[in-house]
Amino acid sequence: MGVQRVASFRQLQTFHTVAKLGNVTLAADELHLSQSAVSIQIGELEAAFATKLVTRTGRGVRLTEAGEMLNRYADRMLSLWSEASDEMSTFVGEFSGTLRIGAVTTAEFFLPRLLVTFANENPKVKVKLHVDKRDEIVRSLAMQEIDIAVMGQPPQELNVAAAPFAKNPVAFVAAPDHPLMAHPNLTMADLAESRLLVREPGSGTRATVERLFKEQGLRLRIGSELSGNEAIKQMCAAGFGPAYLSLHTCILEIKAGLLAILPMPNNPFLREWFVVRLFANQVPPLALAFERFLCHKGQSEVAKQLPTDWHAGFPARKILKRRRG
Numbered sequence: 001m002g003v004q005r006v007a008s009f010r011q012l013q014t015f016h017t018v019a020k021l022g023n024v025t026l027a028a029d030e031l032h033l034s035q036s037a038v039s040i041q042i043g044e045l046e047a048a049f050a051t052k053l054v055t056r057t058g059r060g061v062r063l064t065e066a067g068e069m070l071n072r073y074a075d076r077m078l079s080l081w082s083e084a085s086d087e088m089s090t091f092v093g094e095f096s097g098t099l100r101i102g103a104v105t106t107a108e109f110f111l112p113r114l115l116v117t118f119a120n121e122n123p124k125v126k127v128k129l130h131v132d133k134r135d136e137i138v139r140s141l142a143m144q145e146i147d148i149a150v151m152g153q154p155p156q157e158l159n160v161a162a163a164p165f166a167k168n169p170v171a172f173v174a175a176p177d178h179p180l181m182a183h184p185n186l187t188m189a190d191l192a193e194s195r196l197l198v199r200e201p202g203s204g205t206r207a208t209v210e211r212l213f214k215e216q217g218l219r220l221r222i223g224s225e226l227s228g229n230e231a232i233k234q235m236c237a238a239g240f241g242p243a244y245l246s247l248h249t250c251i252l253e254i255k256a257g258l259l260a261i262l263p264m265p266n267n268p269f270l271r272e273w274f275v276v277r278l279f280a281n282q283v284p285p286l287a288l289a290f291e292r293f294l295c296h297k298g299q300s301e302v303a304k305q306l307p308t309d310w311h312a313g314f315p316a317r318k319i320l321k322r323r324r325g
Contacts (some may be wrong), residue, residue: 007048014041015053016074019067023060086307095140101145102130102137104204106229107273109248111150117301118293125286135202139187141278149276151313152204153248161279163291164272165298170208171268173250174242174258181199188216195223195241196275197232208271209244231261244274246271247306273302 017179019026028035048051093191099118103111108131115127122319127291130137130146138155142145154162172191174180182188192213198220199206223241226232229249236243237258247268253259261267275294277283 011041011045011048012074013078014038015045015067016071016078018042018054018061019063019071019074021060021138021167022062026060026108026242062233090209097124097284098126098128099286100128100130100145100147101287101290102140102149103133105148105183106139106150106152106205106249107131109246110231112303113305114294114298114301117297118290122289122294123219133200133202134204134207141276144281147277147284147293151274151276152208152271154276160276162276163295164274166273166302168271168273169247169268169300170205170244170271171247172242172244172262173236173254173259174262175237176257178239178242180242181260182263183263186262188213188218188264191242191262191264192216192219192269194217196221196222197226197236197241197243198222199229199232200225200227202279205244205246212244212269220228248302248321251306254265275297 014027014031014033018024021027021030024035024038024042025107028038031038042054043086049066049070051066052064053070054061054063062229099115099243101115111129115129119125119127119287130140132140134151134188137149138158141149141160142158143235159183180186180190180194196209198209210220224235226235227304229245232243232245233250233253235241236245237253247254254261275291276299277287277291
């Protein structure tokens with residue numbers, strides 16, 4: 001026997017909510033309906049498909065085999081409808097939905113404020129931020145667990161579109177009373193003889209400092225390897241040895257006199273922050289809107305979080321770059 005009635009979209013939404021919560025009362029509260037209205041819609045849906053979809057239990061409801069199947073389709077249809085609604089809203093300049101963004105750990109010192117600014121400009125937007133070391137963020141991007149990423153160096157192993165949006169001053173720092181602070185004509189060769197504090201393999205900062213020493217033909221001597229910027233700052237301030245850190249991570253310590261920038265040429269080094277997305281994949285309009293936001297306002301917003309004499313004269317470049325793995 002075929003289906004005798006047509007199921008409505010509203011009935012499908014109600015059924016999906018009941019299936020998710022496993023309780024008619026809870027579903028009614030979430031949908032702002034009466035319990036009887038929810039029960040009627042479930043009954044009409046069962047009549048439309050001529051089969052039982054839920055079974056009442058002592059504590060709520062459970063899905064029948066047919067209900068489980070329908071719920072899988074309902075989940076897909078409702079997700080697609082939500083995506084379509086988000087896409088259509090961009091035609092009238094309104095963005096909604098969830099921004100799925102990943103960021104390397106150092107970026108968490110400045111990115112939240114940018115996200116707040118963007119969210120305030122787009123009040124219907126929700127943010128899902130994943131912070132991890134660089135290797136994990138690259139993996140999440142490749143697996144499409146995130147739509148866009150912020151990092152210091154775009155991955156060469158992926159086919160990505162990458163845009164630089166702000167300067168990232170990175171410096172060798174040490175405790176103010178560390179012997180290297182009084183070293184005349186301090187060079188990278190002198191640092192090679194010191195016990196350097198570094199991040200763990202897989203972090204962007206670790207890759208950068210290894211490249212710096214390699215370019216100078218010097219061997220990197222690791223004094224201690226740590227998994228976070230906070231631990232590095234604490235050991236550095238205690239006088240263990242110099243460290244290579246983004247100034248975003250240690251502004252307060254420098255202002256408080258706990259850390260100081262080592263007196264050597266080209267220190268701090270000027271790196272860049274990139275916003276990165278997969279090149280070949282269709283990216284949600286919301287992610288593209290945040291990319292445009294970073295390229296247009298990223299440098300000025302990031303600059304507000306650094307002392308003026310460290311960022312003046314370094315405007316953000318807005319040219320989109322393509323990098324292929």
